[in-house]
Structures are given as C-alpha cells and as structure tokens.
Amino acid sequence: MKKYDNFCKALANLKEGVRTEEPYSVVVQVGIIGLMEICFEQSWKLMKALLEEHGRMTDKIGSPRGIIKVAYQCGMITDSDGWLDLLEARNILSHTYDDEYALQAIGELKSRYILLFEQLKEAVDRDWLL
Numbered sequence: 001m002k003k004y005d006n007f008c009k010a011l012a013n014l015k016e017g018v019r020t021e022e023p024y025s026v027v028v029q030v031g032i033i034g035l036m037e038i039c040f041e042q043s044w045k046l047m048k049a050l051l052e053e054h055g056r057m058t059d060k061i062g063s064p065r066g067i068i069k070v071a072y073q074c075g076m077i078t079d080s081d082g083w084l085d086l087l088e089a090r091n092i093l094s095h096t097y098d099d100e101y102a103l104q105a106i107g108e109l110k111s112r113y114i115l116l117f118e119q120l121k122e123a124v125d126r127d128w129l130l
Contacts, residue, residue: 004124007046010039011117018110024103033093033102036109040064040090043120047071050128076123079116086113 017035020028044064051057051067056074061067064087072080089105 001049001129003042003046003049004129007039007042008121010035010042011121014039014109014114014117018106018114022103024106029099029102029106030097032106032109036105036113037090037094039117040086043117044068046124047076047120050076050124053130054128076128077116077120079119082112082116086116089113 014035017032020032024032044067047070048057048061048067051070051074054074056070061070065084068077068080068083068087071077072083077083085108089108092101093105
C-alpha cells in the first residue's frame with residue numbers, strides 16, 4: 001500500500017532527525033519540524049485510507065481532526081489527546097514560525113510524538129494491513 005510505504009519512509013526520516021542533539025542550527029531545527037509535519041501528513045492520510053478500506057468511514061470525513069477521532073474510536077490509535085496536541089503543534093508551526101515554540105515542539109516530538117507515530121505503525125502492522 002503506497003500510503004503505508006510513504007508513512008514508513010517519513011517515520012524513518014523523522015527517527016533519524018530526532019537523533020540530533022541541541023544546540024540545533026537553524027537548518028536542523030527547521031528540518032526536524034519539517035520532518036514532523038511530513039510524518040504527520042502521511043500518518044493521518046494512512047489512517048484515512050485504512051479506515052475507508054475496512055469500511056469504518058460512515059461519513060465523508062476529510063479533516064485530520066475527524067480522522068483522528070474515528071481512528072481512536074476504532075482502536076487504531078490509543079491516545080487521541082496526544083494526536084490532537086500533535087495536530088495543534090503542526091498547525092501552529094505551519095502558519096507561524098517561532099523559535100521558542102519550535103524548540104518546545106521538538107522536545108514534545110522527542111518525548112511524546114515520536115511514540116505516537118511508532119504506536120500507529122505497530123497497530124497498522126498488527127491489525128490493519130490486509
């Protein structure tokens with residue numbers, strides 16, 4: 001499945017990015033944020049495709065927030081609050097760039113968000129791929 005492959009590539013790149021340590025150069029900081037945004041985009045698009053493939057989408061939901069809620073209800077993800085926090089961080093960083101917030105988001109990425117992506121991959125591998 002192409003969306004799964006895209007997500008796995010994005011996750012592998014993100015894992016490499018989070019191995020870097022502070023102090024970050026501007027390029028590294030922007031790169032890590034960019035990798036997080038790409039991984040998030042690929043993850044919710046994968047969730048949507050799998051939910052549709054498994055007949056779990058009763059409505060035409062197209063927003064990441066709606067997909068996250070349905071994925072949680074179906075057991076694809078277990079931490080909807082974490083995913084919604086990640087969505088909020090992605091939205092803030094894609095519309096305004098603030099160094100302080102970017103550093104905070106990278107900290108959250110390393111401590112919380114990377115685990116969400118890894119848990120999604122595990123759940124998909126275990127329960128959702130046909």
